[in-house]
Amino acid sequence: MTPRIFVAGTDTDIGKTFVSALLVKKWGFDYWKPIQTGLSEDQGDTKTVQELLQKSGAVPETSTIFEPSLTYMKPLSPWRCTVLEKESSIQVENLKLPASHDGKKSNGIIIEGAGGLLVPISKNSFTTDLIKKLDASVILVARSELGTLNHTLMSLEVLNQNKIPVIGVILNGALNEDNALALSELGVNVIAQVPLVKSLNDAIDCIPTIDLLTQA
Numbered sequence: 411m412t413p414r415i416f417v418a419g420t421d422t423d424i425g426k427t428f429v430s431a432l433l434v435k436k437w438g439f440d441y442w443k444p445i446q447t448g449l450s451e452d453q454g455d456t457k458t459v460q461e462l463l464q465k466s467g468a469v470p471e472t473s474t475i476f477e478p479s480l481t482y483m484k485p486l487s488p489w490r491c492t493v494l495e496k497e498s499s500i501q502v503e504n505l506k507l508p509a510s511h512d513g514k515k516s517n518g519i520i521i522e523g524a525g526g527l528l529v530p531i532s533k534n535s536f537t538t539d540l541i542k543k544l545d546a547s548v549i550l551v552a553r554s555e556l557g558t559l560n561h562t563l564m565s566l567e568v569l570n571q572n573k574i575p576v577i578g579v580i581l582n583g584a585l586n587e588d589n590a591l592a593l594s595e596l597g598v599n600v601i602a603q604v605p606l607v608k609s610l611n612d613a614i615d616c617i618p619t620i621d622l623l624t625q626a
């Protein structure tokens with residue numbers, strides 16, 4: 411099985427989409443956001459990833475960008491979307507990787523979540539259940555700045571409790587060497603620090619090569 415990497419955030423709006431696009435470009439992976447909410451006020455992350463890749467001159471044949479399996483209008487958790495948009499509740503057990511990913515030769519797939527790890531998918535299931543269902547390992551994207559120690563350690567604690575394999579943490583935002591150092595000293599594998607830039611090409615060298623995954 412090729413790697414399935416779930417890109418989770420310590421919160422919503424932490425830079426998961428930019429980091430996901432970077433990983434797709436650097437490693438030549440496919441991309442899939444299983445559940446997209448907030449389409450009434452945003453074009454959605456799938457489109458953003460496509461645009462970032464295109465602008466950076468990525469070769470379109472390398473990676474398949476799959477459409478989300480479920481989409482909702484309100485900028486809320488999937489659970490609250492289903493309740494307030496009067497849609498049927500989401501059964502995590504029924505969410506499957508796109509069949510054409512399974513059927514084709516690919517380096518791996520980046521799966522992007524919505525918000526943080528305990529975002530409810532339904533009243534009795536969370537993002538952690540989706541990660542387990544998809545049998546994925548996690549790269550956690552965390553803010554680089556003040557507040558990140560608490561949010562990162564809490565998120566890693568939740569992953570640990572759920573026995574979800576963790577590849578490491580990517581810090582996103584204004585470079586903060588002491589936060590990176592502090593996390594490393596606490597035993598956290600900080601795999602990259604991604605500065606605030608607009609173009610993937612300006613941050614691509616921050617991402618380690620794919621050997622990282624074979625070592626993990």
Ligand SMILES: C[C@@H]1NC(=O)N[C@@H]1CCCCCC(=O)O
Nearest residue numbers: 422446447448485486487524525
């Ligand atoms: C609107 C955005 N669309 C999306 O896919 N993620 C965001 C939603 C995050 C939900 C966070 C719920 C919470 O933690 O309170």
